[in-house]
Amino acid sequence: MFTLQVGSIFTIILVLAVVIVVAAMLIWVERRLLSFWQERLGPNRVGWFGLLQVVADMVKIFNKEDWIPRFADRFSFVLAPAIIMTVVLLSFAVIPFAPNIGVVDSNVGVLFVLAMASLGAYSVMLGGLSSDNKYALLGSLRCAAQMVSYEVFMGISLLGVVALSGSFNLRVIVEAQADGWYVIPQFVGFVIFLIAGIAESHRLPFDLPEAEGEIAAGYHAEYGGIKFGMFFVAEYVGLVLVSSLITVLFFGGWLGPAFLPPIVWFSAKAFTFIAFFILLRAAIPRPRYDQLMNFGWLFLLPVSLVNLLVTGAIILSTQ
Amino acid sequence: MAKIVVDGVEFEVNPDNNLLQECLSQGLDLPYFCWHPCMGSVGACRQCAVKQYKDADDKVGMLVMSCMTPAADGSIISIEDEQAKDMRERVIESLMISHPHDCPVCEEGGECHLQDMTLMSGHNYRRYDKKKVTHRNQYLGPFINHEMNRCITCYRCVRFYGDYAGGTDLAAQASHHHTYFGRHEDGVLESEFSGNLVEVCPTGVFTDQAFSQHYSRKWDLQTAPSVCTGCSVGCNTIPGERYRQLRRITNRYNSDINGYFICDRGRFGYDYVNSDARLTEPSQQFDAEVVPIAEQELQSVLEEFHSGEGGTIGIGSPRASNESNFALRCLVGDENFYSGLSDRSQEATQLVLKLARDKVFHSPSVREIEKADAVVILGEDVTNVAPRIALALRQSVRNKAKELAAGCHIPQWQDAAVRELAQHDRSPLAILSSYATRLDDVASDCVVDVPAALVDTGFAIAASLSDLSGAPATTEHNAVAERIAAQLSAAKRPLIIAGTTAGQTGLIKAAANIARALSARSEAAIDLCLLVPEVNTLGVSMLANNDNKLSEALSKLASGAARRAIVLENDLYRRADSETVTAALSGLEKLLVIDQLPTATTSQADIVLPSTAFSEHEATYVNYEGRGQLSFQVHRNHNRALPAWRWLNDSEPGDVEAMINRCAEEAQGFDKLDDLLPDIKQFVAGMKVPRQSHRYSGRTAMRSQVNVHEPKQPVDSQSVMSFSMEGIPSASNATVLGSVWAPGWNSNQAISKFQNEINGELKQGHTGSLLIERTESVSSFYTPEAAAQESAKGVLQVAPAYQIFGSDELSARSHAIQQRMTDAYVGISPEDADSLGLKQGDSVSLDGNGTLATLCIRSRIRTGTAAVYCGDNQINPHSLGATLTLSKSETISDDRGISGLIVSDLYEEGY
């Protein structure tokens, strides 16, 4: 039924390290980009162009008191940040970075990614619940509803791509785009996936679970130190993941003219989307919670279904 | 009751008063300067102008001075009228023409009536471009600063100082805009009430010099309602603390006692609280060595006393609170508790208490004393023993003037007119005294004689009022006695004053006889005011067993019948003769002394425990009329001193309110003591009353040099007040009147906002509880004692002479009071001086035993009498007999001399 091809232990460590370092560096990238878009300079003091800011932040966050509130449920409180970190990192197992770089070559890669994404919801729910704090609870409520809802459209919007390539294997999907990126036939699917991806990683403007101005950091209100750091970095890892998925599913992954190696093409594409997500944060304000849910169920759901039906019809008619 | 309309609103007012007073009574804001509730109106400042209308149809109206206009029924006035407002603004503008632009360096600033009224009237800019009139200031002694430039010529100072308090050395000088208020030359203001000028003056001409030396603005003082501990009158005061220092005392209005004024002893006698000499920690004394005592050791020592094994003698004190004395009594038991009064004083005080329970007498409050229309004082030097009562007596002699004025339909508040009408007509005030007193200038009769002869004269007065009172041997004063008797029997409200300080119980008995005879005539309770010297003399006497005499306690201790003793805030060397005390204290197994300051007694102690001063604890005291009063804690003691009862309390270390309740329950005669405690449940939201004003400044900086992290505000778990700004301040509610302030009224004149009516009771105020119930009715007269006898030549009869500055043990250790204190002196007549070959100011030795004093020759003292200065420990009156001899001494007794002595009859040779 399905096959697994596991890469070498070296590849695994390499991917893990690169993903985490990139995610950490994104903290600096985001702050710098945001400040440019806001006519500021951003962190430019620590190291060359402020590059070591991340190190400073990390040193700070590691040195903070590892504190658990007396009223919190200790077990799940500690478990929650570990879950989200684990699931986003596991998702990278199936991402094909280049023809010869990848951890697992799975023929159910797309499903695996979706499965991991839905597991992430547990982390946020547990974190909010175990904090025993009303803002945290509100945050986790919002998050659960938002993630469960947008997973639906995310999945449906992918099906067009799967139908076109005829495989759940991400590597196969990339290779199937050698003649043309799926963003062209599946433009509607791409837009829906993009929106759902932002919602899944609860990045701005869809950061309602942690909406600073309304519910004071939401589900991680009670977290501090390295546990907060895990939530924080997991968000950036999630950002990289979504960008990588978009690259793989709609923009031909590592494919590109041969004057650059495939991994560079992949990185460039992924980074473009990362930058785009940061631009969204800089430009678009947060919608109201009911608007977000209405938009999902009343607009995205029908549109994605229509997209799937039309894609299916076209495929059937051209066979 | 009359109805007047003010700005269209109808008010019910008292038609006997003027419009200004009634407007203020109704809580309206109307600026004024020269009017004072106790001094009436003179219309000097023109500041209280209002528009008065003839009738409802009159639209034009006319400007009148509200203080000079009666609140007649149907009056229609307007305060808000534009013309009236304009007039008031112009008036204050002209009053301010020569004001010296020195509010920042004025002690009055922030509690200045002139500032308040300027703001209320709306004046803000000096348009007058000519020169300001200036004046030179005078030195007025250690109490009062003079800054004449600030004057607005309201005449309040001279009206208070001269007309009200009888001072002769302050007057208005020069004329028109040169008017000057001062003495004829630089010098100490003689009146014992000069401190009130600070509060009477609406601006900063007279300011508190002692306060200026450690000055704080009014809003920066931590204050609480307190009771003066200077004498037995129990005037209500507001002490203020800042930076851990007690900084000043101001008057707290009490409609029954002090009203608007207190004496200088009360106002300036607080500084001992800040003294470096204060006892700071529990200590143990071995021979001459003083070592701090460790906490554990202290516990074991206290337990030893608490266990009650063997007899412990407990000697209380008339300057300690009821709670402390009661705690000591509980600790040592009824039979071992002694009042701490000298034998003579105790006998007299017990007599006072006995009379205080008699139905035919009434103990008049100070306000009631002011209403007396015939007074006789038997032997007491009231000005020096209970100064505030002397001030009240000065008012009582004006009742004649008021009566005359009523006959001519002149309103009482028309001060100048009433005085003009009466001229020198006064109600009778007869003074029987061994030497001239400070009230002689208003007395109708002065009998100056040796103490024993005064007793006879007293009985003679009684005898001429009633046949039942035994007749004494005829004295040379019979004619005067009969005249006094006639005046008393003619009076509507006669008053007899006697007391324990004259040292003659016969005088008290004579006073009782006079009052009893009058009572039999009028069939009403007669005002009998019996003075005691110290703040809680009556309280401690009510607690102590009548038969427990100090001499017995001392002989028990000396003989070894009792091996341990606790002395509570008492210097026994002031209560008995020195040798007896030393003999009693030296051979003890353990002597525990609790006190605030080191005394001769603490130096004899094995263990000395520091106690808190009056402003550092909450306490109750019983004043001369048996009125229990509650005094709140103002500030904390930052050393290890505790209220004396806390050291002695053998049960739970409960709070002071629990202690007061226990005292009320267990001590006989104190059942009403718990009425004094305010009920916090009746306050807004059950919140405490803050001791700090809402503008208290520097909270985050005053301790920051020690630690920048501010400590938690100290919590007062014991009372209804808080040691911070937290809580609801008493706005127009005087239950706990910690500070007198109302919006727009920063000066003490804001008190009108707390009064039900001007000069009347405070809203929700508590004037104290009269503890002693008059239940007995013994209708027997005292029989006169043996008649006075001529003493041998050269032998002088001792008459104790008290001094307002010096005789009170604690206030005498205050810096300002010390500057006004004199040497210990002996006052004799010029004839005696001649025969002894002594001159004014000579040093004399008493009884040749080495006790030194300065000689003071007084023109109005009976030959054969020696007025012996009491207090300040230099002469122990208990070591002297009833008579003494004097001899010239070469040694100079002290460096103060007697130049500061304020008596009316200082003999000057060549006169």
Added chain:
Amino acid sequence: MFTLIKDSLLTQVRTLWLVFKKLFTKADTVEYPDVQPYMFPRWRGRIILSRDPDGEERCVACNLCAVVCPVDCIALQKAEKDDGRWYPEFFRINFSRCVMCGFCEEACPTNAIQLTPDFEMAEYVRQDMVWEKENLLINGTGKYHDYNFYRVSGMQIDGKDKGEALNEAAPVDVRSLLP
């Protein structure tokens, strides 16, 4: 349909574009320690106590700055010199509480307390932010050069007798009968 798309979608895209363009504009940030900003003379920074034109301490310890201070961070105690001047025995500002509101300067009747354009007052130890008079008092008049309180006020000090202040006539002779 078109307006819907225009209003909901295209406006968002336009926003993104407008913000994106900012990538190529110059930042407004002044890089403070490297570039010193111009501080206006009436900037409300570090508080000082000034002296009058004669070099005497201006503060007369009237306590108005302390009472007007909204965070109560000023504490002082009045004392008097032999020459009759009032001065603060101690004058303490707890800068760790100060909010630089400038009310103290507004309230000061003698122009003694002034706020200056210096704002570099950070300390590693909070205790070091408690400044006493010797730290606050400068040897100059600060922003107000001419004012001398004692020349205007009627209070007598050594060297300025009664009647010698601004607009004052010579002291009255109370014994005189002349008008």
